Amino acid sequence: MAHFRFRAGASGAGLARHAALALALAALVLGAAPAPAAADGFVRVAGKGFVGADGAPFPIRSISLGNWLMQEGYMFRFARAKSPREIRGLIEALIGPEDAARFWATFRDDYVAEDDIRLIKAAGFTTIRVPLHYDLFVDREGRFEGPGYALIDRLVGWAKAVDLKVILDLHAAPGGQTGVNHDDGPGYPLMFYVPAHQRLTTALWQHIAARYRDETTILGYDLLNEPISPYHDMDYLNPKLEVVYRDIVAAIRAVDPNHIIFLEGAQWATSFAMLGPPFADNVAYSYHKFWASLERDAVQEYVNYMNRYDVPIFLGETGELTDTWNQGFRTLNERFDIGWSFWPYKYMDSTSNVVSLKMPTDWAVIQEVAARPPFHWTDGQMPPKEQAKAILWSYLDSIRLENGTVNASYLASLGLKAPETVPGAPQPAGQHVAAAAADRPAPAAPPPAETAAAPDAAPTTPQ
Numbered sequence: 001m002a003h004f005r006f007r008a009g010a011s012g013a014g015l016a017r018h019a020a021l022a023l024a025l026a027a028l029v030l031g032a033a034p035a036p037a038a039a040d041g042f043v044r045v046a047g048k049g050f051v052g053a054d055g056a057p058f059p060i061r062s063i064s065l066g067n068w069l070m071q072e073g074y075m076f077r078f079a080r081a082k083s084p085r086e087i088r089g090l091i092e093a094l095i096g097p098e099d100a101a102r103f104w105a106t107f108r109d110d111y112v113a114e115d116d117i118r119l120i121k122a123a124g125f126t127t128i129r130v131p132l133h134y135d136l137f138v139d140r141e142g143r144f145e146g147p148g149y150a151l152i153d154r155l156v157g158w159a160k161a162v163d164l165k166v167i168l169d170l171h172a173a174p175g176g177q178t179g180v181n182h183d184d185g186p187g188y189p190l191m192f193y194v195p196a197h198q199r200l201t202t203a204l205w206q207h208i209a210a211r212y213r214d215e216t217t218i219l220g221y222d223l224l225n226e227p228i229s230p231y232h233d234m235d236y237l238n239p240k241l242e243v244v245y246r247d248i249v250a251a252i253r254a255v256d257p258n259h260i261i262f263l264e265g266a267q268w269a270t271s272f273a274m275l276g277p278p279f280a281d282n283v284a285y286s287y288h289k290f291w292a293s294l295e296r297d298a299v300q301e302y303v304n305y306m307n308r309y310d311v312p313i314f315l316g317e318t319g320e321l322t323d324t325w326n327q328g329f330r331t332l333n334e335r336f337d338i339g340w341s342f343w344p345y346k347y348m349d350s351t352s353n354v355v356s357l358k359m360p361t362d363w364a365v366i367q368e369v370a371a372r373p374p375f376h377w378t379d380g381q382m383p384p385k386e387q388a389k390a391i392l393w394s395y396l397d398s399i400r401l402e403n404g405t406v407n408a409s410y411l412a413s414l415g416l417k418a419p420e421t422v423p424g425a426p427q428p429a430g431q432h433v434a435a436a437a438a439d440r441p442a443p444a445a446p447p448p449a450e451t452a453a454a455p456d457a458a459p460t461t462p463q
Contacts, residue, residue: 286313327415
């Protein structure tokens with residue numbers, strides 16, 4: 001496969017030309033010949049639902065791997081360091097660039113490991129949704145290279161081994177598609193304003209689709225997570241959403257006729273008002289809702305769209321409330337055959353997820369620095385580097401499945417069951433293991449009691 005590059009620091013027009021060239025070359029390399037007939041083994045759209053390779057209905061019962069490849073500050077219990085670049089900047093300020101690189105490599109290896117995938121399957125899920133940050137797939141020279149490809153390849157291998165499906169979700173697109181911290185942009189949805197960002201987004205999706213076109217473990221592509229937040233110029237931006245979708249879908253279909261494409265509504269993926277009739281085959285529409293009513297009116301807009309156009313609806317994100325609410329909203333959606341993905345799989349000091357992570361001793365030391373204005377971390381007194389490193393490596397121990405706690409009541413609220421053991425894993429699910437890895441620094445001494453705990457904090461916006 002040829003490598004196409006988008007040079008960092010190039011002008012918008014120059015970057016746009018690089019993107020246009022990449023798309024043209026990809027079409028020549030991959031799309032000049034007629035697209036092959038779709039291979040067997042893919043989940044597909046069939047009317048208002050999804051069907052597996054055997055033609056039987058395929059129920060999407062998914063969990064989202066939030067915070068793994070696209071970090072969010074609230075999952076670290078940070079008050080002000082919210083976006084991935086802010087979190088990365090904080091870690092580097094605390095322990096320096098070399099140790100920060102080691103921290104993130106270990107984080108990506110351990111936050112989601114093979115035993116996590118086995119647990120997800122053993123609990124009864126059918127699918128995992130994977131939020132992606134584009135910068136793991138495009139390097140600083142603009143080439144489609146980065147650690148993300150190997151991580152997704154490995155994840156797909158693990159999922160294939162246990163018969164789970166994978167949805168790839170672009171959570172952070174070039175320039176930002178939402179306009180808040182969890183697209184890692186500048187605080188404005190610049191992807192819709194800057195043609196170069198749009199072209200890079202389209203070219204990246206085409207590159208991903210070409211790579212995975214024959215991979216049946218991948219169920220589909222979720223093109224843009226929660227585009228166009230309600231904080232921005234909706235009258236101007238909303239009409240642009242379907243235009244961008246049409247460009248991306250055309251680029252994907254030039255190289256991949258096989259996979260389902262998920263299109264989210266705007267305003268936290270809650271509104272379909274700007275979306276017209278389906279414009280391509282094998283597409284589904286996705287909405288997100290947190291903390292909503294348990295009455296039919298909470299889903300009526302989406303049910304109407306489903307019935308009007310005979311297409312599937314997918315609840316792409318929900319959860320983070322009580323088990324009672326989770327069960328009620330899940331069953332409300334299931335009444336209308338709407339598949340779902342709850343958010344998230346893991347996070348710290350919370351039980352509204354599959355696996356709870358224990359807050360490390362002395363985590364308040366890290367939180368205090370994280371509460372300073374972003375990128376002004378060193379304006380106040382900093383903890384000694386070795387202390388910060390010990391705390392952060394204690395956190396790395398905490399993220400491994402054997403050190404977490406599986407929340408049986410949460411799984412029950414999703415109609416699933418916590419397995420007593422994870423098949424193939426060395427420890428029973430949820431068992432705490434005190435021993436740390438030998439190559440990691442010892443944890444720091446416990447802090448005074450009044451600084452040991454952190455306040456419980458729910459996310460202030462959808463994810």
